[in-house]
Amino acid sequence: MQDTFQRQINYLRIAITDRCNLRCRYCMPATGVPLKGHEDILRLEEIATLARVAAGTGISRIRLTGGEPLVRKNVVTLVRELAAIPGLEEISLTTNGIFLGALAFSLKEAGLKRVNISLDTLKKDRYRYITRRGNITSVWQGIRAALAAGLTPVKLNVVITRGFNDDEILDFARLAREEPLHIRFIELMPIGTAAASGTAYVPAEEIKGRISRVYPLEPFPDLATNGPAANFRLVGGRGSVGFITPMSNHFCSRCNRLRLTADGKLRPCLYWDGEIDIKGPLRAGAPETELAAIFARAVSLKPAEHHMENGWRQPRAMSQIGG
Numbered sequence: 001m002q003d004t005f006q007r008q009i010n011y012l013r014i015a016i017t018d019r020c021n022l023r024c025r026y027c028m029p030a031t032g033v034p035l036k037g038h039e040d041i042l043r044l045e046e047i048a049t050l051a052r053v054a055a056g057t058g059i060s061r062i063r064l065t066g067g068e069p070l071v072r073k074n075v076v077t078l079v080r081e082l083a084a085i086p087g088l089e090e091i092s093l094t095t096n097g098i099f100l101g102a103l104a105f106s107l108k109e110a111g112l113k114r115v116n117i118s119l120d121t122l123k124k125d126r127y128r129y130i131t132r133r134g135n136i137t138s139v140w141q142g143i144r145a146a147l148a149a150g151l152t153p154v155k156l157n158v159v160i161t162r163g164f165n166d167d168e169i170l171d172f173a174r175l176a177r178e179e180p181l182h183i184r185f186i187e188l189m190p191i192g193t194a195a196a197s198g199t200a201y202v203p204a205e206e207i208k209g210r211i212s213r214v215y216p217l218e219p220f221p222d223l224a225t226n227g228p229a230a231n232f233r234l235v236g237g238r239g240s241v242g243f244i245t246p247m248s249n250h251f252c253s254r255c256n257r258l259r260l261t262a263d264g265k266l267r268p269c270l271y272w273d274g275e276i277d278i279k280g281p282l283r284a285g286a287p288e289t290e291l292a293a294i295f296a297r298a299v300s301l302k303p304a305e306h307h308m309e310n311g312w313r314q315p316r317a318m319s320q321i322g323g
């Protein structure tokens, strides 16, 4: 599908749940985000139906996210169903990694291609602080299991915030040198609790400068997956570092994605309030041609770019949109 700005839309991010086992401070309040009722959330077979329709419209990659996708019961069965859909070349997943140790091999066997794992600090106490409850040892078990299972390339998503973890930038770079891990530094966006907290993002250029003064970097186009990251190999290293810059240098002109929320809304953009209900028509028995037309309408409504700078704030939490 092509949108009104000549961008090819071939990637769908599906939030398969709005629930999460963690409470990352920049993402949600300590009490969590009000959850949708059981009936409001797409059933797994409904997600599979919509994925089949999406594939028919030209979507070739699907990423499962949330909330925390691995808290959704029967996620392995869902992956198996999605992996069997003709036209879907890649099913991937973004997770906090806590339950990945237990699930990595079954997910791989079911057809998952790769995982991105969120880890904002390498320090045990800080991890518990930023997630308000997580145990970093479980995340490392998840990372090791992902590598062993071949869910590769394994990418680590790191949100650097001023005064919290900006002293760990070189530790992460060292990790990328020593291990086959691809660290992506993400600029904090004013979404979720981050919007009101005044927490400051650290521009990617500053992070890159600090790394390249110690570890020479060279462009690493091989890791490109049509995602937003600009990737660099550390000369002589096993992994890489990448930069996702929604704030300092947004990548909207290359946008290739739609989002489907856990409660069945199609979102043309991460940072825009437009969304289209597709669960209602699906449950009312709409034929697949009609559902495909709803995908096409969502694509036609994609804005040229986000306007995070103009003061409008996304009312949905990141865990509801899927990141």
Ligand SMILES: Nc1nc2c(ncn2[C@@H]2O[C@H](COP(=O)(O)OP(=O)(O)OP(=O)(O)O)[C@@H](O)[C@H]2O)c(=O)[nH]1
Pocket (backbone or CB within 6 Å): 063, 065, 094, 116, 155, 157, 186, 225, 226, 227, 228, 229, 244, 246, 255, 257, 270, 271, 306, 322, 323
């Ligand atoms: N502004 C904006 N940020 C995005 C978008 N897609 C991803 N991000 C940010 O990048 C983070 C990491 O995204 P991932 O879930 O790892 O997905 P990805 O980077 O597309 O994955 P790859 O296919 O591995 O490149 C998200 O949580 C967001 O913070 C987008 O379309 N717009």
Ligand SMILES: C[S@@+](CC[C@H](N)C(=O)[O-])C[C@H]1O[C@@H](n2cnc3c(N)ncnc32)[C@H](O)[C@@H]1O
Pocket (backbone or CB within 6 Å): 020, 026, 027, 065, 066, 067, 068, 069, 094, 095, 096, 116, 117, 118, 157, 158, 159, 186, 187, 188, 189, 190, 191, 192, 194, 318, 319, 322, 323
């Ligand atoms: C919303 S989570 C969903 C998937 C899973 N629970 C996880 O944490 O990977 C996806 C990603 O969004 C990132 N994220 C959450 N809030 C953000 C914000 N305000 N700005 C930038 N990234 C954010 C998280 O760090 C995580 O990497």
Ligand code: SF4
Pocket (backbone or CB within 6 Å): 020, 021, 022, 023, 024, 027, 028, 066, 067, 068, 096, 118, 318, 319
């Ligand atoms: S970033 Fe992911 S793990 Fe952390 S609270 Fe949000 S949804 Fe949960």
Ligand code: SF4
Pocket (backbone or CB within 6 Å): 250, 251, 252, 255, 256, 257, 268, 269, 270, 271, 303, 304, 305, 306
């Ligand atoms: S902010 Fe919106 S338009 Fe820009 S890359 Fe993200 S989803 Fe696409």
